[in-house]
Amino acid sequence: MIVPFAAGGAISVVAQVVAERMRRSLGRPFIIENVGGADGSIGAGRAARARPDGYTISIGTNGTNVLNGAFYSLSYDVLSDFAPVSPLSTSPVVLFARKSMPANDLPELIAWLKSNPNQASVAVAATGLRLLATLFGSATGTQSVLVPYRGIAPAYQDLTAEQIDLSFGAPDQLALVRAGSLKAYAVTSETRLAVAPDIPTFREVGLPALSFSNWQSAPMSRYRRRNIEGGIFFFTASVARIEETARLRAGSKSGNTLSPGGG
Secondary structure (H helix, E strand, O other): OEEOOOOOOHHHHHHHHHHHHHHHHHOOOOOOEEOOOHHHHHHHHHHHOOOOOOOOEEOEEOHHHHHHHHOOOOOOOHHHHEEEEEEEEEEOOEEEEEOOOOOOOHHHHHHHHHHOOOOOEEEEOOHHHHHHHHHHHHHHOOOOEEEEOOOHHHHHHHHHOOOOOEEEEOHHHHHHHHOOOEEEEEEOOOOOOOOOOOOOEOOOOOOHHHOOOEEEEEEEEOOOOHHHHHHHHHHHHHHHOOHHHHHHHHHOOOOOEEOHHHO
16 A cells, blocks of 8 residues: 555554555555655655556545646546545644744734744645645735645654644644644634534634545556456445544544545
């Protein structure tokens, strides 16, 4: 399985859940390879060029399989080079900040950003997060410096080390907020997260345009062996129905949900 981002983020957790279930179901090793860079398009390109025998699957996102074509000259064609297998998970996005950021809530943050244009650095580890950061600046009339990362895990490391000011990311780092290592200002979901009811939604604070959700799917390179397609789809779909495993590894603590059958 090719994961087109650096190890350690929420997408890697989803990949681990899927890989472990498929390892048990198939009775053979299932190897995860993290290939970061260019907002996931390098890893997606490697997956597209994999031998089309049905044995290489990848994690696709709304960045790698939809948005990246607007930013990069891609080495792959999403429609012709990939065969869709199964949706996997969806996740809202949280606006995190270094713990010493002077603002205590989102209105205070916006006021601080307006008073300090282009002074705040924002980590962006994927195309969707880059667009979200840009939309946030446009909607609030603020200007920040966007800093690209190969994956969200290195961005979180710099954020907790206070080498960077802000980052949009999945809710899998809420434990660091509870521990006082990060701040969290708002979440892009339509309603507050059950695991973090004290964090308001962007809609609540007057920014409904920032309603957003990341999704992950499981595409593979085009193949010839339909029997393999059926087998891989069966096992991936069975993974998608294991909601309790998903909640344990990537859900109840992070806000990620594995989507049964793509719902």
